[in-house]
Amino acid sequence: MMESFQKNKKGILLMLVSSVCVCVGQLLWKLSVEYGVYVMLAGFCFYGVGALVMIVSYKFGKLSVLQPMLSLNYVLSIILAAAVLKEKITVIKCIGVLVIIAGVIMIAGGDEE
DSSP, X not given: XXXXXXHHHHHHHHHXXXXXXXXXXXXXXXXXXXXXXXHHHHHHHHHHHHHHHHHHHGGGSOHHHHGGGGGHHHHHHXXXXXXXXXXXXXXXXXXXXXXHHHHHHHHHHXXXX
């Protein structure tokens, strides 16, 4: 039981790293419109690393737990958009973020053998 939890924990952590890489890659694609091709290429690198980490993470857990972790991309995208691009975060977006986070916690924490 404890070994399964540790394995899932590692898979979840790797999936979170994947989400960060993918979101940074997508942000760099957006910024490449203004800053050019090298920023776009950096975005492809981050996105590619995120995809590779995602593939590795599947080795450490159940698809039904790990795949929903990718919905945290939406949360991170909103945070990056506000911090880097100075986009406005509305109350509706905040509610959506809270719903996503609650869902991810329920899925990750509710997995029993």
